[in-house]
Amino acid sequence: MNPNLSQFGTQMSNLTGVRAIMKDIIETLRTGEGQDFINLSAGNPVILPEVEQLWRDCTEQLLASSEYGEVICRYGSSQGYQPLIEAIANDFNQRYGLNLTERNILITPGSQSIYFYATNAFGGYTTSGKLKQVVLPLSPDYTGYGGVCLTPEAVVAYKPALEIDEKAHHFKYRPDFSQLTITEETGCVIFSRPCNPTGNVLTQEEVKKIADLAASFDVPVLIDSAYAPPFPALNFTEMTPVFGSNIIHCMSLSKAGLPGERVGIAIGDPKLIGILESFQTNLCIHSPRYGQAIAARAIASGALAKISSNIIRPYYASKFDVLENTLDQSMPEELPWFLHRGEGAIFAWLWLQDLPITDWELYQELKKVGVIVVPGSTFFPGLREDWSHKQQCLRISLTASNEEIEVAMQRLAKVVQSVYQRSTVNV
Numbered sequence: 230m231n232p233n234l235s236q237f238g239t240q241m242s243n244l245t246g247v248r249a250i251m252k253d254i255i256e257t258l259r260t261g262e263g264q265d266f267i268n269l270s271a272g273n274p275v276i277l278p279e280v281e282q283l284w285r286d287c288t289e290q291l292l293a294s295s296e297y298g299e300v301i302c303r304y305g306s307s308q309g310y311q312p313l314i315e316a317i318a319n320d321f322n323q324r325y326g327l328n329l330t331e332r333n334i335l336i337t338p339g340s341q342s343i344y345f346y347a348t349n350a351f352g353g354y355t356t357s358g359k360l361k362q363v364v365l366p367l368s369p370d371y372t373g374y375g376g377v378c379l380t381p382e383a384v385v386a387y388k389p390a391l392e393i394d395e396k397a398h399h400f401k402y403r404p405d406f407s408q409l410t411i412t413e414e415t416g417c418v419i420f421s422r423p424c425n426p427t428g429n430v431l432t433q434e435e436v437k438k439i440a441d442l443a444a445s446f447d448v449p450v451l452i453d454s455a456y457a458p459p460f461p462a463l464n465f466t467e468m469t470p471v472f473g474s475n476i477i478h479c480m481s482l483s484k485a486g487l488p489g490e491r492v493g494i495a496i497g498d499p500k501l502i503g504i505l506e507s508f509q510t511n512l513c514i515h516s517p518r519y520g521q522a523i524a525a526r527a528i529a530s531g532a533l534a535k536i537s538s539n540i541i542r543p544y545y546a547s548k549f550d551v552l553e554n555t556l557d558q559s560m561p562e563e564l565p566w567f568l569h570r571g572e573g574a575i576f577a578w579l580w581l582q583d584l585p586i587t588d589w590e591l592y593q594e595l596k597k598v599g600v601i602v603v604p605g606s607t608f609f610p611g612l613r614e615d616w617s618h619k620q621q622c623l624r625i626s627l628t629a630s631n632e633e634i635e636v637a638m639q640r641l642a643k644v645v646q647s648v649y650q651r652s653t654v655n656v
């Protein structure tokens with residue numbers, strides 16, 4: 230059977246970004262008999278015992294409660310499970326001095342679905358045939374934004390400015406406000422903070438500047454807070470969420486130990502939330518309620534926020550330190566390697582300036598020494614212009630053990646050294 234696909238069918242049946250590489254990685258792990266790979270490609274969070282226990286406890290409470298049948302044996306509202314919405318409103322009002330009501334909150338099956346609803350509700354062609362862009366103000370960014378929009382040409386990303394500390398072998402991306410364009414042709418703006426893949430945290434001022442630019446044209450700004458405080462609190466630098474009339478604050482419980490249950494949260498103006506909610510009703514009626522019910526307990530008790538800052542954050546922050554220290558010790562001083570400042574998320578981002586081969590070729594070389602990372606070029610959705618930097622980066626997951634990270638970074642240092650050396654010899 231070879232079905233004829235529609236334009237949307239063709240678009241959605243293609244794997245984009247990391248999902249496409251994952252196929253190659255799974256194949257490599259399956260066929261690489263006898264070779265022990267250190268897999269630093271994973272975006273799947275580590276199962277931390279304290280976190281698992283929290284969800285086990287919440288499940289036991291749910292099972293023991295009279296609510297159980299109501300939660301799983303009946304349909305609920307599209308907007309989400311009421312006790313979870315209340316728990317979030319109370320927590321955020323108290324924590325950030327807001328005045329949220331239930332009308333400000335939507336629960337979705339994972340946060341990825343928020344980006345699907347938003348990029349297609351605000352981006353794409355209007356009824357009068359005008360293209361509304363989905364603007365990614367700071368490339369590289371989350372690869373998933375490349376696959377969610379049914380109108381791929383709508384997604385437009387902007388090249389960053391680079392702040393480089395040559396001596397320390399560090400760098401940081403900054404939004405380039407001299408280039409960033411938000412106009413009446415913009416449908417919505419999206420960025421992750423902390424950022425997957427780079428760990429970058431945009432400053433309060435940068436966020437406000439982007440939100441103000443967008444507000445002049447009534448453009449919603451989605452701040453993807455999948456790694457932000459209060460849960461999972463995967464920020465290693467101080468940061469406070471930014472709220473505003475045109476900001477949709479998007480959260481995920483996936484990195485707080487619940488990726489399997491698919492719980493996403495959108496907080497924003499009731500009008501914007503209402504649009505996303507209608508999209509959701511049409512798509513899937515509502516989010517599954519078991520995950521929502523246990524999340525309501527974990528948030529209302531304060532346990533999730535506590536475990537996030539006491540357990541989840543230090544776990545990944547210390548992995549980043551191990552990675553950084555190992556690279557400092559093993560990478561040759563004279564090579565132009567730069568680690569992005571580790572400000573959050575569960576990845577490190579390495580830039581190898583003037584790398585003589587592509588990131589894909591380096592990925593293949595690393596596989597030969599048993600190390601799997603993700604080539605960086607997949608993290609530039611919407612950035613169409615040629616830019617050699619796109620082929621000079623790697624995303625390294627912090628989900629492996631300390632020993633694995635150390636060994637992998639030592640092997641990476643050797644491979645990188647020989648790659649640069651080979652090119653000097655060839656010259």
Ligand SMILES: Cc1ncc(COP(=O)(O)O)c(C=O)c1O
Pocket residue numbers: 272338339340341342371373421424425453455480481482483488491492493
């Ligand atoms: C930045 C970012 N946004 C969104 C998502 C999707 O998360 P969810 O599991 O909530 O759909 C991820 C997943 O890794 C992510 O890294």
